[in-house]
Amino acid sequence: xxxxxxxxxxxxxxxxxxxxxxxxxxxxxxxxxxxxxxxxxxxxxxxxxxxxxxxxxxxxxxxxxxxxxxxxxxxxxxxxxxxxxxxxxxxxxxxxxxxxxxxxxxxxxxxxxxxxxxxxxxxxxxxxxxxxxxxxxxxxxxxxxxxxxxxxxxxxxxxxxxxxxxxxxxxxxxxxxxxxxxxxxxxxxxxxxxxxxxxxx
Numbered sequence: 001x002x003x004x005x006x007x008x009x010x011x012x013x014x015x016x017x018x019x020x021x022x023x024x025x026x027x028x029x030x031x032x033x034x035x036x037x038x039x040x041x042x043x044x045x046x047x048x049x050x051x052x053x054x055x056x057x058x059x060x061x062x063x064x065x066x067x068x069x070x071x072x073x074x075x076x077x078x079x080x081x082x083x084x085x086x087x088x089x090x091x092x093x094x095x096x097x098x099x100x101x102x103x104x105x106x107x108x109x110x111x112x113x114x115x116x117x118x119x120x121x122x123x124x125x126x127x128x129x130x131x132x133x134x135x136x137x138x139x140x141x142x143x144x145x146x147x148x149x150x151x152x153x154x155x156x157x158x159x160x161x162x163x164x165x166x167x168x169x170x171x172x173x174x175x176x177x178x179x180x181x182x183x184x185x186x187x188x189x190x191x192x193x194x195x196x197x198x199x200x201x
Contacts, residue, residue: 009047010061011038012037012038012039012047012048013037013048013057013058013061014061014065015033015036015037015038016028016033016036016037016048016054016057016058017058017061017062017106018036018101018102019032019033019036020055020058020106020109020110021058021062021101021102021104021105021106021109022102024109024110024112024113025051025055025110025113025116025117025121026113026116028051028055030044030051033051033054052118052120052121055110055121055124056120056121056124058106059106059107059110059124059125059128060124062106062107063128066095066101066105066106067107067128067132069091069095070088070091070092070095070132070135071135072091073087073088073090073091074087074088074135074136074138074139075139077139078142079142080142081139081140081141081142081143081194082187082190082191082194082195084139084140085136085139085140085159085187085190085191086187088136088139088159088163089162089163089183089186089187090183092163092166092167092183093166093176093179093180093183096166096167096170096176096179097176103170103171103173104167104168104170104171105164105167105171107125107128107129108164108167108168108171109171110125111125111129111164129160129164132160132163133156133157133160134156136156136159136160137152137153137156140152140155140156140194143194146194146195146196147193147194147196151193151196155190155193155194158186158189158190159186159190162182162183162186165182166179166182166183169182
């Protein structure tokens with residue numbers, strides 16, 4: 001039919017997402033994006049707009065495919081924050097061990113390039129980081145009777161930072177077995193903090 005796109009938009013977007021994930025924003029050249037999406041220049045721009053718009057859509061696609069399972073893990077044990085954090089780290093490690101996707105994390109890689117990103121893209125990246133931290137904090141909410149809100153805020157920040165550290169180390173070639181050791185130690189630390197006796201007045 002005339003005017004109808006003859007390609008799968010999600011498949012093309014997945015290709016672009018992998019380019020940004022593997023090479024970062026600065027090195028995601030037009031030629032790489034065209035090769036990965038299988039599109040011509042005209043189709044790429046008419047479908048996705050410019051490079052910044054394509055990156056924003058790639059980040060959202062990444063969230064659908066890879067951040068969603070981590071969010072589900074955090075919600076999987078609504079009455080057990082310690083188990084929820086364990087499930088979160090397990091999901092992160094499963095994704096890092098997947099040979100079908102690039103090393104590291106798209107959001108982490110983009111965060112390292114913040115100075116080179118335009119404001120709308122920086123906001124998308126910052127929003128993704130803040131959103132994950134908020135989801136971790138929500139998973140810790142059942143512990144509020146035993147642990148202060150400020151302490152739980154700190155633990156959510158800590159867990160989010162460990163996640164980012166795992167992805168950076170994975171990008172640098174650290175074996176997943178060693179990453180699991182780090183995650184296990186972080187989980188033990190968080191579990192110990194959540195086991196603090198109830199506060200007394």
